[in-house]
Amino acid sequence: MDSKDKIAVVERYVEAFDTADVGIIRDIYADNAVVEDPVGSEPHRGLDAICTFYEGAIGAGAKLVLTGTARCAGNAVAFPFQVIMPGMKLDVIDVFEFDDSGKINSMKAYWGPENAGE
C-alpha cells in the first residue's frame, strides 16, 4: 500500500468528521477491525460497534485538525491531530494499520487527560 493511499485515508478520516458522515468511517474500516480509543480502554470490535462509537463522537460535533505530517511506515500510518469540540481541545496521535485490501483493521488512539485543554 503506497504512502499516498494511506495519507488519502487519513484525509478521508478528517473529512468524515468535517462532514459528519459516518458512511466514510464504514468505508475505510475493515469488517473485523478493532478500535482502541484511548489505548488501554476496552476496544470496539467489528464495523457495527465501530460505527456506533464514531456516531457518538461525530454527533457531539467533534472536528479534527492535523497538527503535523502523517508518518507512513510498514502497513501503518501514525498522525498527530487535535480534536476540537465546543469548549474543549484534545491532542491525540492515531495509529492506523491496514489490511491487504487497504482497509483499516486496527486503530489505536493515544491520548490522556493531560492532553485536554480549552
Add this chain to the structure above:
Amino acid sequence: MDSKDKIAVVERYVEAFDTADVGIIRDIYADNAVVEDPVGSEPHRGLDAICTFYEGAIGAGAKLVLTGTARCAGNAVAFPFQVIMPGMKLDVIDVFEFDDSGKINSMKAYWGPENAGE
C-alpha cells in the same frame, strides 16, 4: 505507571541525543526490549543490539526536537518529534510501551521517505 513518569522517560530520551549519552538509552530500555525503527524494518532485539543501533544515530550527530505534546495512554506514550541531522530533518512519531518496572519494552518509530526534508 503515571503519565509524569512516562513523560520523564521521553525527556531523558531527548537528553540522550542532546548529550550523546548512550548510557541513558541503556537505562531506560528493558533487557529484552524490541525496537522497530522504522515500523516494517527488521527489529533490534535486546539491550546490546538496541544500544549499538542508537550509538549509530547518536554518533551521527542526530538531535531530537519534540513537535507536540506527549500522549500517554494505557502502558504507552506516543510523541511527535523531528530528528535534526546535518543537512536533514525527519518528522517521526515514536510509540514506547513500558513494562511493570517502568522500562521501555517496545519502541516503534513511524516515519517514511515522505517525512524527510532539509
